[in-house]
Amino acid sequence: MELVEKTSGDVIILELNGRLDSNTSKLLEDKVMEVLGQGSKKLLMDFADVDYINSTGLRVLLLALQQLKKNQGKLILCSIKDYMKEVFEISGYTEIFPIFSDQSEGLKGFA
Amino acid sequence: MSDSVAIHLDNHLSELDKLADEVERFGEANGFSPRTIYQIRLVLDELLTNVISYGYRDQRRHEIGVAMRLAEGLLTIRLEDDATAFNPVEAGKPDLECPVEERRVGGLGIHLVKKIMDQVEYERKEGKNLLMLVKTIE
Numbered sequence: 473m474e475l476v477e478k479t480s481g482d483v484i485i486l487e488l489n490g491r492l493d494s495n496t497s498k499l500l501e502d503k504v505m506e507v508l509g510q511g512s513k514k515l516l517m518d519f520a521d522v523d524y525i526n527s528t529g530l531r532v533l534l535l536a537l538q539q540l541k542k543n544q545g546k547l548i549l550c551s552i553k554d555y556m557k558e559v560f561e562i563s564g565y566t567e568i569f570p571i572f573s574d575q576s577e578g579l580k581g582f583a
Numbered sequence: 584m585s586d587s588v589a590i591h592l593d594n595h596l597s598e599l600d601k602l603a604d605e606v607e608r609f610g611e612a613n614g615f616s617p618r619t620i621y622q623i624r625l626v627l628d629e630l631l632t633n634v635i636s637y638g639y640r641d642q643r644r645h646e647i648g649v650a651m652r653l654a655e656g657l658l659t660i661r662l663e664d665d666a667t668a669f670n671p672v673e674a675g676k677p678d679l680e681c682p683v684e685e686r687r688v689g690g691l692g693i694h695l696v697k698k699i700m701d702q703v704e705y706e707r708k709e710g711k712n713l714l715m716l717v718k719t720i721e
Contacts, residue, residue: 493628494596494628494632495596524621524624524625526625526628526629526632526692527629527691527692527695528632530691531691534683534686537683538683538684538686541683541684542684554618555616555617555618555621556621558618558622559621559622559625559695559699562694562695562698562699563679563691563694563695564679564680567679568683568686
């Protein structure tokens with residue numbers, strides 16, 4: 473998995489690429505902790521180029537959300553591929569994460 | 584129309600890539616949607632990551648069998664391993680209703696398996712875990 477970090481105003485955008493699984497999720501977890509450590513409270517994760525996620529990856533998203541909530545922050549997800557959406561639903565994640573169709577919509581979610 | 588494939592894996596996480604390729608090949612050959620291919624990959628990933636990571640108490644090589652069969656729109660997957668007895672059918676369900684702050688992060692993998700597959704049956708026989716998974720392919 474590859475990770476590109478961008479900023480838009482006070483929002484940190486993480487563009488994820490590849491597979492979010494047992495081998496790669498630690499990378500994302502470390503990145504999230506680094507970003508939070510710098511005091512950022514608005515995080516947008518872009519899944520446009522993510523083609524696989526398993527429960528290890530989903531767990532990292534929940535941990536990130538929990539950390540951000542503790543600090544009155546917000547985590548938004550966007551651009552999840554259609555074929556993966558059902559897994560977010562059965563994980564109960566569509567109830568707890570704001571999910572938007574693309575990055576520009578996702579950024580509006582912080583307003 | 585029917586098709587089947589049998590794969591043997593060693594108890595190493597790196598073997599899961601090989602399995603993912605086989606699932607993709609089998610799914611594409613039989614016209615599965617990207618959603619179904621992803622979900623079957625996910626189910627096998629969750630179950631076998633558990634077996635390989637937590638199922639063995641020695642350092643020896645163990646073989647895990649995965650057999651997939653598609654017949655009349657019904658996909659049947661049979662998993663066989665000689666790991667410690669573990670019955671995923673009886674594994675606890677994560678509480679998806681509780682507030683985010685208190686939500687536990689474990690148990691999700693098995694929950695996904697049970698939700699994605701239509702049927703999951705477990706049997707412990709002659710020192711082996713046998714798992715039968717069934718899903719209707721639309």
